[in-house]
Amino acid sequence: xxxxxxxxxxxxxxxxxxxELARRFERSIGYFWTAxxxxxxxxxxxxxxxxxxAVREVPQQGRPDKKEYSVAGPGRAALSQWLHEPIEPESxxxxxxxxxxxxxxxxxxxxxxEVERHRQVxxxxxxxxxxxxxxxxxxxxxxxxxxxxxxxxQHVVLRGGxxxxxxxxxxxxxxxxxxxxxxxxxxRT
Amino acid sequence: xxxxxxxxxxxxxxxxxxxELARRFERSIGYFWTAxxxxxxxxxxxxxxxxxxAVREVPQQGRPDKKEYSVAGPGRAALSQWLHEPIEPESxxxxxxxxxxxxxxxxxxxxxxEVERHRQVxxxxxxxxxxxxxxxxxxxxxxxxxxxxxxxxQHVVLRGGxxxxxxxxxxxxxxxxxxxxxxxxxxRT
DNA sequence: AGGGCCATGTAATAGGTTACATGATTGC
DNA sequence: GCAATCATGTAACCTATTACATGGCCCT
Numbered sequence: 369x370x371x372x373x374x375x376x377x378x379x380x381x382x383x384x385x386x387x388e389l390a391r392r393f394e395r396s397i398g399y400f401w402t403a404x405x406x407x408x409x410x411x412x413x414x415x416x417x418x419x420x421x422a423v424r425e426v427p428q429q430g431r432p433d434k435k436e437y438s439v440a441g442p443g444r445a446a447l448s449q450w451l452h453e454p455i456e457p458e459s460x461x462x463x464x465x466x467x468x469x470x471x472x473x474x475x476x477x478x479x480x481x482e483v484e485r486h487r488q489v490x491x492x493x494x495x496x497x498x499x500x501x502x503x504x505x506x507x508x509x510x511x512x513x514x515x516x517x518x519x520x521x522q523h524v525v526l527r528g529g530x531x532x533x534x535x536x537x538x539x540x541x542x543x544x545x546x547x548x549x550x551x552x553x554x555x556r557t
Numbered sequence: 558x559x560x561x562x563x564x565x566x567x568x569x570x571x572x573x574x575x576x577e578l579a580r581r582f583e584r585s586i587g588y589f590w591t592a593x594x595x596x597x598x599x600x601x602x603x604x605x606x607x608x609x610x611a612v613r614e615v616p617q618q619g620r621p622d623k624k625e626y627s628v629a630g631p632g633r634a635a636l637s638q639w640l641h642e643p644i645e646p647e648s649x650x651x652x653x654x655x656x657x658x659x660x661x662x663x664x665x666x667x668x669x670x671e672v673e674r675h676r677q678v679x680x681x682x683x684x685x686x687x688x689x690x691x692x693x694x695x696x697x698x699x700x701x702x703x704x705x706x707x708x709x710x711q712h713v714v715l716r717g718g719x720x721x722x723x724x725x726x727x728x729x730x731x732x733x734x735x736x737x738x739x740x741x742x743x744x745r746t
Numbered sequence: 747a748g749g750g751c752c753a754t755g756t757a758a759t760a761g762g763t764t765a766c767a768t769g770a771t772t773g774c
Numbered sequence: 775g776c777a778a779t780c781a782t783g784t785a786a787c788c789t790a791t792t793a794c795a796t797g798g799c800c801c802t
Contacts, residue, residue, distance in 0.1 A: 369761075370652050377659040387781050397658070400651035407762060409783060430771060432781040444662070451663045454671060455652050457678040460721065462589035463559050463644050465714045469586070470566040472707035473633070474640045482643060489646040517739050518661035524735040525654045528728045532649065535724040539717045546713040550706050558789080576753050596790060598755060619799060621753040 370455075371411055372420075374401045376439055376447040379421070381518070383438035386412050399497070399529045412437060420446055468543060477551050480544065487540040494533035501526055559644075560600055561609075563590045565628055565636040568610070570707075572627035575601050588686070588718050601626060609635055657732060665739050672736070676729040683722035690715055 378389060378397050389412070390405035392398065403411075415421045420443030424436045439447075464486060471479050504510055505523045515523070567578060567586050578601075579594035581587065592600075604610045609632030613625045628636075653675060660668050693699055694712045704712070 370655060371761080373659065374655045377655055377662070380662045381658070385781075386783090397655075398648070400649045400654040402648045402650065404763070405781090406764085406783080411761095413783095428780090431779090432770070434781060447659055448663050451656055451659055452667055454674065455656065457675045458650065458652060459587070459591050460589045460718075461591065461647065461650075462717075463647060465589040465717060466559060466563045466566055466586075467640055467644065468710050468714050469570070469707075470562065470636055470640055472710050473566070473569045474637050476706055476710065478641055485643065486646045517665055518658075520735055520739055521657050521661050521665065524732050525657050527731060528651075528654060529649075531724050531728050535720050539720050542716060543713050546709055550709055560789085574753075575755095593791070594753090595755080595792085600789095602755095617752090620751090621798070623753060 370401070370450075371403055371407065372415060373447055373450050374403070375408070375411060375415070376420070376443050379437055379439045380444075380447075383436055385426075385434040385436055387434065389437075399493075400525070415443065418442070471547075476547050479547050483540050483543050483547070487537060487544075490533050490536045490540065494530065494537065497526060497530045497533060501530065559590070559639075560592055560596065561604060562636055562639050563592070564597070564600060564604065565609070565632050568626055568628045569633075569636075572625055574615075574623040574625055576623065578626075588682075589714070604632065607631070660736075665736050668736050669733065672729055672732050676726060676733075679722050679725045679729065683719065683726065686715060686719045686722060690719065 374393075374397060375389060378384075378392055384392070386405065386409045389408050390403070393401065393403045393408065412421065416423055416437070420440060421437045422440045424438070425433060426436050427433050464483070467482065468479060501523070505515070505519070505526070563582075563586060564578060567573075567581055573581070575594065575598045578597050579592070582590065582592045582597065601610065605612055605626070609629060610626045611629045613627070614622060615625050616622050653672070656671070657668060690712070694704070694708070694715070
């Protein structure tokens with residue numbers, strides 16, 4: 369169960385409430401792990417019961433009170449143990465590839481809009497990652513201070529996201545060319 | 558629910574039993590979609606009940622009888638409908654990235670073995686994909702016959718897998734360089 | 747004799763999604 | 775007045791994983 373571990377890492381980077389975690393899972397750490405707020409609340413409660421997390425009630429004015437979670441000793445130990453265990457190299461789960469193969473039995477031309485839409489999303493994500501890289505790692509402000517190990521590691525993960533988006537965009541272009549070529553060779557089916 | 562759709566595509570490409578599907582999901586279509594035999598049997602049963610699939614009992618000698626599934630009209634209609642619906646561009650779920658960020662709070666050097674192990678797996682997969690490409694698409698035998706739309710689409714999906722593995726290997730090299738640099742700057746922690 | 751492949755399944759559990767529910771504050 | 779943001783949660787359902795179970799054939 370790696371959601372627990374992703375939460376531990378995120379809370380070590382910075383303590384926060386369930387709500388804040390849910391927002392981080394839409395950005396930053398969410399680039400390579402997704403979770404909804406319902407799931408996060410459920411897991412936080414379980415982890416708290418298991419003693420992995422410490423909670424602090426934070427009264428706020430003008431806003432609902434929040435529970436700020438931070439990692440307790442057993443949580444850190446659980447993370448450390450997981451870090452030293454080997455994990456399975458993950459396999460993709462790529463719906464769009466299923467669609468592309470399925471299009472052979474239907475209408476390949478119908479793929480075009482869908483693939484272009486996906487390309488746009490990945491293109492936006494790439495721009496977003498690059499902006500984050502400039503802000504946090506390669507820009508003048510970030511370059512002023514020497515990066516610590518944590519920042520170096522966050523940066524290499526971000527570079528992975530950037531490489532993934534670039535590769536995906538290039539592949540979607542390949543798909544578009546292929547589909548157009550199919551359409552051209554048989555104008556109507 | 559895309560497992561149903563992946564099964565429909567696979568059975569349209571070639572009818573087969575639950576066992577055979579499970580094997581295909583370890584190879585070929587499994588490169589971008591995974592499923593275990595338990596799950597496949599359950600979904601096949603549900604799809605059969607829903608009338609999406611036709612079954613044929615095939616007696617065999619020296620082996621247990623098998624049930625050969627093929628796609629029935631309603632199954633084809635369900636697939637067609639899905640193909641015309643937009644789907645969400647998927648987000649990654651990358652355990653290793655969580656580990657890398659987590660290593661900042663533990664021992665970054667412990668990543669090295671793990672990353673090298675993953676690199677090996679991806680390198681093997683790449684070799685496997687390239688061999689498949691040569692056999693089915695770019696080799697002398699395959700080049701002799703003009704490819705149809707189905708083959709072109711299968712090929713472009715395979716090219717996506719190849720691009721993914723290449724990108725991943727390059728990124729894992731980047732991770733290794735980064736971790737080694739961290740270790741060099743502070744020999745013991 | 748033992749291991750691996752073919753072939754099918756059940757049961758229990760864990761993980762994840764969708765819908766529903768509440769309620770105050772801030773900004774347009 | 776309406777929508778968005780902050781903040782927390784429950785309930786129902788669907789999906790996926792892990793463990794267990796059976797049994798014959800083929801090869802070494």
